[in-house]
Amino acid sequence: MTASITHTTGIPVRGTTTATGVRLWFQVHARSLAWLLPVVAIAAVVQAWNMGGIPQRIDDEGTYTAQAWAITHLGELTHYTYWYDHPPLGWIQIAGYTSLTGAFARYPFAVEAAREAMVFFAAVSAVLVFVLARRLGTARPTAAIAVLVFGLSPLALQYHRTVYIDNVATPWLLAAFVLVLSRRQQLAGFVGAAACLGVAVLSKETYLLALPFLVWMAFRRADPSTRRYTLSVAGAVLAVIGGGYILLAAVKGELLPSAGKVSLLEGVTYQLGSREASGSLFTGGSLANEAASQWWALDPVFIVLGSAAAIVGVFLRRVRPIAAMLVFLLAMMFRPNGYLPVPYVIMLVPFAALLVAYVGERAVLALSGITAFRARTRFRGVSRRALGGAWALVTVAALVAAVPLWGSQLRGFLVTDLDKPMAQAENWIGDNVDKRSRMLVDDAMWVDLVNDGFARNNVVWYYKLDTDGAVEKQSPNGWKDSDYVVTTDSMRTGGNSSSDVRQAIANSTSVATFGTGNQAVDVRQIHPQGETTAKQEITKATDQRKTLGTQLAQNPALEADSGTKSQFRAGQVDSRAMIALGQVLADRSVRVDRFTPMTGETGQAFRRVVLHASSTQAASRTEQTLEAMSSAFRPTSVERDGDTLTIVFPTTDPTSTAVSAS
Numbered sequence: 261m262t263a264s265i266t267h268t269t270g271i272p273v274r275g276t277t278t279a280t281g282v283r284l285w286f287q288v289h290a291r292s293l294a295w296l297l298p299v300v301a302i303a304a305v306v307q308a309w310n311m312g313g314i315p316q317r318i319d320d321e322g323t324y325t326a327q328a329w330a331i332t333h334l335g336e337l338t339h340y341t342y343w344y345d346h347p348p349l350g351w352i353q354i355a356g357y358t359s360l361t362g363a364f365a366r367y368p369f370a371v372e373a374a375r376e377a378m379v380f381f382a383a384v385s386a387v388l389v390f391v392l393a394r395r396l397g398t399a400r401p402t403a404a405i406a407v408l409v410f411g412l413s414p415l416a417l418q419y420h421r422t423v424y425i426d427n428v429a430t431p432w433l434l435a436a437f438v439l440v441l442s443r444r445q446q447l448a449g450f451v452g453a454a455a456c457l458g459v460a461v462l463s464k465e466t467y468l469l470a471l472p473f474l475v476w477m478a479f480r481r482a483d484p485s486t487r488r489y490t491l492s493v494a495g496a497v498l499a500v501i502g503g504g505y506i507l508l509a510a511v512k513g514e515l516l517p518s519a520g521k522v523s524l525l526e527g528v529t530y531q532l533g534s535r536e537a538s539g540s541l542f543t544g545g546s547l548a549n550e551a552a553s554q555w556w557a558l559d560p561v562f563i564v565l566g567s568a569a570a571i572v573g574v575f576l577r578r579v580r581p582i583a584a585m586l587v588f589l590l591a592m593m594f595r596p597n598g599y600l601p602v603p604y605v606i607m608l609v610p611f612a613a614l615l616v617a618y619v620g621e622r623a624v625l626a627l628s629g630i631t632a633f634r635a636r637t638r639f640r641g642v643s644r645r646a647l648g649g650a651w652a653l654v655t656v657a658a659l660v661a662a663v664p665l666w667g668s669q670l671r672g673f674l675v676t677d678l679d680k681p682m683a684q685a686e687n688w689i690g691d692n693v694d695k696r697s698r699m700l701v702d703d704a705m706w707v708d709l710v711n712d713g714f715a716r717n718n719v720v721w722y723y724k725l726d727t728d729g730a731v732e733k734q735s736p737n738g739w740k741d742s743d744y745v746v747t748t749d750s751m752r753t754g755g756n757s758s759s760d761v762r763q764a765i766a767n768s769t770s771v772a773t774f775g776t777g778n779q780a781v782d783v784r785q786i787h788p789q790g791e792t793t794a795k796q797e798i799t800k801a802t803d804q805r806k807t808l809g810t811q812l813a814q815n816p817a818l819e820a821d822s823g824t825k826s827q828f829r830a831g832q833v834d835s836r837a838m839i840a841l842g843q844v845l846a847d848r849s850v851r852v853d854r855f856t857p858m859t860g861e862t863g864q865a866f867r868r869v870v871l872h873a874s875s876t877q878a879a880s881r882t883e884q885t886l887e888a889m890s891s892a893f894r895p896t897s898v899e900r901d902g903d904t905l906t907i908v909f910p911t912t913d914p915t916s917t918a919v920s921a922s
Contacts, residue, residue: 295400296390296407303411304383306670311379311421312372313677316779319750320603321423322704323721325374328355329364329707339706339716340724340731344514344527347505350425350463353377369683370707374423381427382420386411388434389610395441396578396614398621406617414669415559416609421673425464426606432460433467434610437582440478447490450478454494458501465531467607469592471498473585480581520729531599536757538600541593548593548600555605558669561662565654566612569619572651579618586611623651681775685746685783686712688772688860692911693783697743700725700764700786702750722751726760739764740788744771747782767791769798771911772860783860805831805865808838815842819851827855827866834867836893836909841869843889844882849874858908867909879903 286293328351330339337348354377358364363373386407393403410416420427436456442449457474460467475491482490509515509524517523539546556563567590573583589608593600627649686705690712693699698718701709709719717734720742724731735741738760745764747755755761768784768791775781787794809828812818818825818841827833833855844850850873855866873879882905883898899906 292390292394292400295404296387299404299407299411300383300386300390303386303407304379306412306673307382307417307420308376308379310674310676311375312367312369313675313679314673315418315422316678316749317369317371317682317702317704318422319703319723319748319754321371321374322702322706324351324354324423324425325371326703326706326721327351328358328374329370331355332359332364340721341522341728343522344509344524345531346425347462347465349459350428353381353428353463354423354425368708369686370711371423371704375421378421378423378427381431382411384431385427385434385610388431388438389614392434392438392441393614393617395438396582396618398618402617402621405620406614409562409616410610410613412666412670413559413562413609413613414666414673415555415562415605416613417670417673418558419603419606419609422603424603424606426466426603429460429463429467430606430610432456432463433470433607436460436470436474437477440474440481446481446483446486447493450482450490450494451497453478454498455501458498462501462505466601466604469589470585470607473581473588476581476584535599537597540596541600551600551602551604552593554602559662559665561658561665562612562616565616565658566608568654569612569615572619573615576619576622579615582611583615586615619651620655623647623649623655627652678779681779681781682748684774684860685772685781688774689744689746689783692772693744698741700739700742700745700761702746702748704748704750705746722755722758722761725764726758737788739767739786742786744768745784745786747784749778749780767794769794771864773862774860801835802831805833805835805838808835809833812838812842812845815845817845817849819849821854824852824854832866833869834865834909836895837867837869837907839893840886840889840895840907840909841871844871844885847885848878848882850882867911869905869907869909871905871907873903873905876903879905 326339327337327348330336331352332355338351342348354374357377357380358373361376363376364370367373367376389410390403390407393406394400398406411420433456436453439449439453439456442452453474457467457471460470478491478494479487506515506524514521514523515525517526536547538548538551541548541552543549566586570583570586570590573579574587576583586608592598593604626647682704686708689699689709695713695715696718697714698720699709699714700720700722703721703723706719706721710716720731720735722745725735726732726738739745742764745751745761745768747765751761751765755765764786765784767788768786770782770784772783773780806829809831813820813825813828820828828838841850841852850871853870853872855869857864857866858868861867871882873882879900879902883900886895886898886905886907895907896910897906897908
């Protein structure tokens with residue numbers, strides 16, 4: 261809608277209109293947008309590029325993805341019993357994003373869809389970092405630098421890509437600080453800030469730690485004449501939002517502990533008191549030390565500069581509440597008996613980035629003598645310039661160190677595929693494991709395997725094997741009721757607390773392994789009869805294959821080099837493949853290539869045979885012979901190319917095919 265401009269005589273001038281509200285807003289904020297949009301675009305593109313390749317999917321993000329998927333596909337709050345370990349609003353928002361955008365349908369692995377949601381939340385956070393910096397009085401270039409630090413630090417990128425509900429809570433916390441600094445409509449700003457903090461806390465409960473500092477900021481900003489009223493209303497809004505979560509538990513009859521039911525009180529007690537402590541940051545091997553070591557390996561420059569900026573910021577009035585909050589959050593990490601979650605750093609990153617940029621700008625202004633207030637004494641002026649110069653030198657040194665570090669780290673984020681072993685393992689399971697099998701898995705695989713046709717109750721998140729009553733009822737014999745266990749780094753470290761998981765791994769043998777080191781994913785078949793009996797059966801089966809292979813290697817119709825014949829004699833070839841070859845050799849001569857393992861099956865009996873017939877017609881007759889074999893010996897696939905046949909046999913129980921137990 262447009263309005264005509266009135267001439268000074270009071271007569272409207274035809275054809276002349278003012279800008280619309282939207283156009284006027286863009287005109288007013290054009291310079292800010294010119295700085296904001298490019299840096300947000302850069303941060304979003306870097307995060308989205310190769311987001312499925314690095315980092316490797318982990319159990320925690322699989323859990324939040326599966327919970328979001330359960331809402332949209334199962335109509336349930338979680339894929340297992342919800343036990344109030346975290347408020348559900350975080351994965352509800354992920355579910356909302358994936359539902360609105362159809363993200364789950366666009367990716368081969370469900371976690372990638374949730375990682376796309378993380379890109380969205382990180383982009384929103386980047387915008388809010390810029391706005392918050394501007395409201396704290398920084399120049400536009402400084403606010404843009406804060407966004408770049410927030411978006412491009414390898415430390416930030418690692419955790420912004422990972423599906424953590426902390427990433428969902430972060431934009432809400434930033435919005436709370438932005439709103440509390442609102443220049444107009446203070447009551448609405450305070451109420452909005454309280455609502456945003458409430459959503460942040462119901463997305464990740466640890467964000468409640470920001471409450472005292474948000475109140476401090478609000479108290480400073482509030483008009484003294486209405487301070488009591490505005491703060492009271494904002495407090496009431498926050499209480500109502502938090503009370504809604506408590507009311508949900510009460511309505512479900514799960515507020516207080518009772519027999520056979522979960523409860524909110526037990527969930528809170530677990531998080532605050534009974535959860536295993538992470539130990540001291542200074543104790544090698546402790547959970548806290550390992551978490552901090554991960555952070556340090558990613559970006560020591562940002563950690564040092566951000567921590568220093570927090571300390572300096574405490575002495576700068578405008579950012580003092582935010583700096584004090586960051587110092588407080590850093591101090592919380594040093595509790596000797598507390599729990600330090602790995603994603604804890606996500607809450608610190610945006611405020612550290614903001615303070616690094618803000619303190620850097622103050623240093624430049626102090627050096628140039630351009631400050632809002634002149635120093636009262638010459639000594640203070642000299643001190644201000646000296647401190648500014650010192651910080652400028654620190655910043656320059658940090659840049660010199662950060663450029664090569666960030667360059668190599670960012671290159672890795674953009675081109676490395678650490679998730680390949682996980683993808684290969686899932687594909688192998690889909691191609692080779694009977695869909696009726698029961699598996700203990702990392703939660704990062706749960707949605708994918710259920711989508712692939714495995715029964716929901718047969719894909720068991722390892723953590724739930726002995727902690728969820730419903731799963732325990734399905735597994736009266738514990739680990740013995742499962743057929744496979746798929747180990748990842750998350751399971752090898754986090755599964756140590758479960759006796760059932762340890763027993764499942766100990767009494768299993770590897771049938772396929774993908775990747776190495778921490779990225780290794782091992783598909784293992786469980787032997788309910790126990791490890792000792794399984795090894796005896798494996799040894800017996802290997803001896804039988806050696807006998808069969810020795811006889812086959814002596815067959816004059818077999819054309820093979822000495823290395824291939826030694827593979828037969830060593831019992832390294834699948835017994836069904838040797839029996840099938842024996843049938844073929846009874847009618848005609850064939851040449852067999854040296855055996856090579858299929859992807860992931862190094863150390864297993866060779867089940868792929870490449871043979872060459874004397875002619876195309878002979879190859880066709882050989883193919884007919886193989887297809888006519890009984891189901892016990894029939895291959896899963898036979899591909900013919902002229903006189904060459906590539907034959908693949910199905911996987912079977914490793915007690916009859918494995919070369920050795922591992």
